[in-house]
Amino acid sequence: xxxxxxxxxxxxxxxxxxxxxxxxxxxxxxxxxxxxxxxxxxxxxxxxxxxxxxxxxxxxxxxxxxxxxxxxxxxxxxxxxxxxxxxxxxxxxxxxxxxxxxxxxxxxxxxxxxxxxxxxxxxxxxxxxxxxxxxxxxxxxxxxxxxxxxxxxxxxxxxxxxxxxxxxxxxxxxxxxxxxxxxxxxxxxxxxxxxxxxxxxxxxxxxxxxxxxxxxxxxxxxxxxxxxxxxxxxxxxxxxxxxxxxxxxxxxxxxxxxxxxxxxxxxxxxxxxxxxxxxxxxxxxxxxxxxxxxxxxxxxxxxxxxxxxxxxxxxxxxxxxxxxxxxxxxxxxxxxxxxxxxxxxxxxxxxxxxxxxxxxxxxxxxxxxxxxxxxxxxxxxxxxxxxxxxxxxxxxxxxxxxxxxxxxxxxxxxxxxxxxxxxxxxxxxxxxxxxxxxxxxxxxxxxxxxxxxxxxxxxxxxxxxxxxxxxxxxxxxxxxxx
Numbered sequence: 462x463x464x465x466x467x468x469x470x471x472x473x474x475x476x477x478x479x480x481x482x483x484x485x486x487x488x489x490x491x492x493x494x495x496x497x498x499x500x501x502x503x504x505x506x507x508x509x510x511x512x513x514x515x516x517x518x519x520x521x522x523x524x525x526x527x528x529x530x531x532x533x534x535x536x537x538x539x540x541x542x543x544x545x546x547x548x549x550x551x552x553x554x555x556x557x558x559x560x561x562x563x564x565x566x567x568x569x570x571x572x573x574x575x576x577x578x579x580x581x582x583x584x585x586x587x588x589x590x591x592x593x594x595x596x597x598x599x600x601x602x603x604x605x606x607x608x609x610x611x612x613x614x615x616x617x618x619x620x621x622x623x624x625x626x627x628x629x630x631x632x633x634x635x636x637x638x639x640x641x642x643x644x645x646x647x648x649x650x651x652x653x654x655x656x657x658x659x660x661x662x663x664x665x666x667x668x669x670x671x672x673x674x675x676x677x678x679x680x681x682x683x684x685x686x687x688x689x690x691x692x693x694x695x696x697x698x699x700x701x702x703x704x705x706x707x708x709x710x711x712x713x714x715x716x717x718x719x720x721x722x723x724x725x726x727x728x729x730x731x732x733x734x735x736x737x738x739x740x741x742x743x744x745x746x747x748x749x750x751x752x753x754x755x756x757x758x759x760x761x762x763x764x765x766x767x768x769x770x771x772x773x774x775x776x777x778x779x780x781x782x783x784x785x786x787x788x789x790x791x792x793x794x795x796x797x798x799x800x801x802x803x804x805x806x807x808x809x810x811x812x813x814x815x816x817x818x819x820x821x822x823x824x825x826x827x828x829x830x831x832x833x834x835x836x837x838x839x840x841x842x843x844x845x846x847x848x849x850x851x852x853x854x855x856x857x858x859x860x861x862x863x864x865x866x867x868x869x870x871x872x873x874x875x876x877x878x879x880x881x882x883x884x885x886x887x888x889x890x891x892x893x894x895x896x897x898x899x900x901x902x903x904x905x906x907x908x909x910x911x912x913x914x915x916x917x918x919x920x921x922x923x924x925x926x927x928x929x930x931x932x933x934x935x936x937x938x939x940x941x942x943x
Contacts (some may be wrong), residue, residue, distance in 0.1 A: 464500045465931055466584070470576055470599060471592035472569075473552055474503055476532065477511045477540075480552045481761075482706070482842055483592060483621050486672075489709045490927070491536045493920035497928050502586065503531065504576050506547045506568075507540035526579055541575045566629035569595045569658065570637045577602050581610035588931050590617045594627030597662030598637055601649070604665055606638065615934045618666035620659070622839050623680050623688045624765065627658030652689065663693055667934050669701045670927075672840035673861035677703030679837070686837055700939045702930060705864055706840040707920030708849070713825075715850045715914075720822035727914040730851055730907075733826060740827025743820065744786045744811025754900050755784040756893070757828035757852070759821055759843055762791030762799075762814075767834030767857065772798055773886035778893065779806040787812040788824050825850045830896050834881075834889045838862050844878075848913035853906075854878040855892050865918065869909055871899065877913040 473479055475488030491501040507527060511518075518527040518540060525542035546568040554561050562568065573596060580586070589611075591599045600616040634656045635641055644651050649664035651657070663669055671677045679686040681695045694701060711717075715733070716726045722739045723732030737755060741748050756778065760766045772795070779785060779802070787799065787810075796814055803810050813820065825831070831847035833856040840861030844854040848865070856862040858880050869876035879896045881888035899905055933939065 464498050465588070465928070466500045466502075466586040467494065467588045467590050467931065468502045468504065468580060468586040469590050469592070470504045470573075470596045472505065472572075472595040474505050474538070477516065477538070478505060478508050478552055482840070485709070485842060486621070486706055487592065488531070489707065489920050490924065491531060492534055493707065493924035494927065495534055495536055496921070497924050499928060499931075502537040502539065504539045504541060504580070506572050507542040508552060509548045509550060511540065513540075524579060539579070541572055541579065543571055543575070546571055566627075566633040566656075567636060569627070570598070570633070572596075573598045573602065574638070577607050577610075581607060585611045585614050587613070587935060588615055588617060590619065591662065591666070592619045593621050594625060594658040594662065597627060597658035597660075599662070600665035600667075601639075601661050615668075616666045617668050617670060617930070617934070618662040620663075620669065620671040620680070620839070623659075623686065623690065624837075626652070626660070626688060626690070628652065628655040629658070631656055657690075660690060660693060663690065663697060667700070668930060668939050669694070669697060670930070671701070671703055672706045673864045674703035674705065675863045676837075676839045676860040677701055679860060704923055704926045704930070705861060706842065707923045708842055708845045708918050710849070710917075710919040713822075713846050713849055715826055718822055718826065720819045721826040722823075725826075725851075727851075727911055730910065730914075733851060736823065736827040737829070738827075740786065740823050741784065743823060744813070745808075746784050746786070746811050747808040750782065750784075753782045753784055754829040754897065755786060755827060756830045756832055757786045757824050758789065758832050759816075759824055760787075760789045760791075760833075762789050762795050764792075765836050765838075767836055767884075767889075768792070768795050770834040770884070770886050770889045771832070772802070774890045774893070775799075775802050775810075776805065777890065779809050781897065783809070783897070785810040786824060786828065788816060788820055790814045790816065825852055828852045829900070830855060830893070832893070833857070833862060835859060835862060836884055841865070845916075845918040848877055848916050849918065851910035851914050853896060853909055853913065855889075855896055856880055857884065857889070858882045865916075869895075869899070869912075871905065874905070874908050875912070877909070877916065 471487045473484040475484045494501045516529050518529040521528050527540040529538050531538050550556050721736050723735035725732035825846045831852045831854045838860040847854045854866050856866045866878040867876045868880045879892045881892040
């Protein structure tokens with residue numbers, strides 16, 4: 462029996478191009494699928510920032526496409542080229558202005574049509590697995606224009622974040638190759654007068670997945686989570702599946718991590734104290750109080766990530782015997798406000814408005830408590846990194862946070878963190894207060910750390926679920942898409 466063939470199409474993939482969590486997924490899921498016997502291929506745009514020589518990319522004769530293997534694997538990677546659209550520094554937006562490129566629709570229309578045209582001359586995959594709105598037209602192309610080239614191929618469309626749907630003016634629909642007569646209210650293409658790439662993907666794919674079970678329920682429940690597409694999702698609820706993202710448990714392993722000063726294990730985590738001292742050094746904080754807990758965040762500075770809650774409670778927190786560190790960048794107004802708080806609490810709080818991998822690993826290893834008060838969080842990765850590193854998460858019960866962190870019970874000693882449900886600063890503060898109240902009980906805190914460190918958030922189980930899903934699709938177990 463031939464192995465299952467899956468073509469993954471997305472806008473980014475680690476280690477070649479990354480702007481967010483999607484890149485991590487695209488770098489890790491194909492490797493996990495490979496271990497399950499799936500033959501996986503990746504297609505992303507050829508961006509200016511990709512070092513072709515470093516990764517061994519070679520041109521494909523007769524095409525503006527380059528090919529290499531994902532490092533340390535047999536996963537094929539194809540870079541779809543077009544310097545007009547992708548020979549730029551930014552992936553999604555102009556880094557000089559911080560705004561979307563004005564030709565954003567045309568960039569992604571080109572990419573998707575180029576993928577279809579290139580792979581029609583390759584052996585047809587069993588599954589087109591597309592990710593987010595930048596690839597949302599592919600399920601429609603597959604059904605409408607390319608069925609002769611891919612007669613038995615089926616499609617999966619994965620939603621990583623409903624907040625970014627790919628909304629473009631009506632005329633972009635014509636440039637995408639569709640008939641303008643199909644642009645009418647409730648059609649697969651129209652959304653409040655705009656052409657919606659994500660709506661197309663939801664409507665035409667054989668199966669829709671999203672990155673946690675709770676998020677799959679949330680996005681059907683209200684406009685707050687579904688961003689206006691909750692009704693469309695509910696109509697296809699029988700074909701909507703939540704599969705939690707995993708983490709790269711080799712890259713994120715405190716026992717072997719080469720990016721932190723001292724390694725440690727679930728049995729002996731004394732090395733975490735050395736990492737804490739290095740973290741205080743990195744952020745220029747007072748090292749004379751190693752007994753104080755370090756609270757941390759690694760995040761894009763955006764309202765989605767709960768920064769309005771954070772600024773509401775940060776002065777209160779820093780009036781206590783704690784440290785706070787933040788690694789991230791984003792909304793400039795919020796950054797400025799956070800700087801004023803830092804000035805009031807010199808030596809106790811530090812922020813680096815930037816991101817680099819080494820600092821991220823040091824924060825996870827050196828911090829004691831990790832804050833994720835997200836307004837919504839489709840899956841989240843940092844809470845899983847934190848649990849693996851014995852850094853206790855405080856999270857809002859939404860999306861993947863609700864699926865991966867469970868409230869610690871001091872009576873049974875079960876649970877892995879501290880949680881709150883309503884998007885409210887008082888609830889957030891109460892959850893942090895519960896963590897700080899437990900902190901002096903070093904025996905209980907060590908037990909709590911071990912609870913989290915013993916959890917398995919690798920990609921293995923998630924990859925198995927994807928394989929089962931692919932097989933069910935090929936066996937026609939889901940209701941047909943439009």
